Amino acid sequence: MWGWIVIGAAIAVIVVLAFIAGRLLARLHQQQRRRQEAMTKRNTSLDESVTTLARAMEQGQCDFSEGALRIVVLLDHRAEPEKPDYAAKYPALHQMYERIKHMPTHDARKQFPKKEIRRMDEEREGYERELKDAILKDVRQLREDFREDKA
Template identity: 65%
Template sequence: MNELPLWGWLTIAIAIVIVAVLAFIAGRLLSRLKQQNQRRDQAIEKRNERLHESIVTIAKSVDQGQCPLSEGALRLVVLLDLRVEVNKPNYTERYQGLHTMYERIKHMPTHEARKKYPKAEIRQLDNEREGYEKELEDAILADVRQILKDFS
């Protein structure tokens, strides 16, 4: 019978220790990864809940005439785009009126940026925006009501 020399047994023992240490490290890393993924998923869920609440609130205010159609469209399109979903619906196709308004007015200055433009130009942009609101009112309101159904 052929016996293994002492150095052979030592090599096997060292190999077993190395494999055990690597298995332990891999297990800890997998555990940390699982925890990190859970925290990420919880953060995404919490963020989506806040977005959901904001979307419903804005849609209700647009539907009730408390928020201008153009402002509501801008806000809703951005909020819908920010949602993180596994099988994210194509909101551009689903809410075409909102997206049409968004595309037409997204270049227009808002808030502080408006102050940098001459009043005549701001008036012209406001008239243009109001024209779009009249043109797209029915489509936007239909989209807002659909959002309220989809998100309730």
């Protein structure tokens, strides 16, 4: 008789543990789905920003230096299981980024003397002229790669 009670209790414990494990697995799947949806939403938003900047650069509405700074950072923030080598894929944008990333922007720029700001602007504009054709090529490729209607 005691043997059947122990077996019944053991089965009850197994059923309860199986139920708990099932609920935890369901929560895990739900959490993974939410994380994937959030990652997809974030990447979609980043992609829209990248294509908007690329279009603006192509149309001359955004300086190549500003666009390169922003695009490189946006691409770096994409959540991807295997991150592509964007520096190899868009070399001119990354080359511009590497050349000007040390230059101050916004309020930090205001702390420099006007002569130094003018010198940095001339340096940046020189890089823009030098890399113009290569950057436009990268921007066109980037727009193709991040096309909205691409499935």
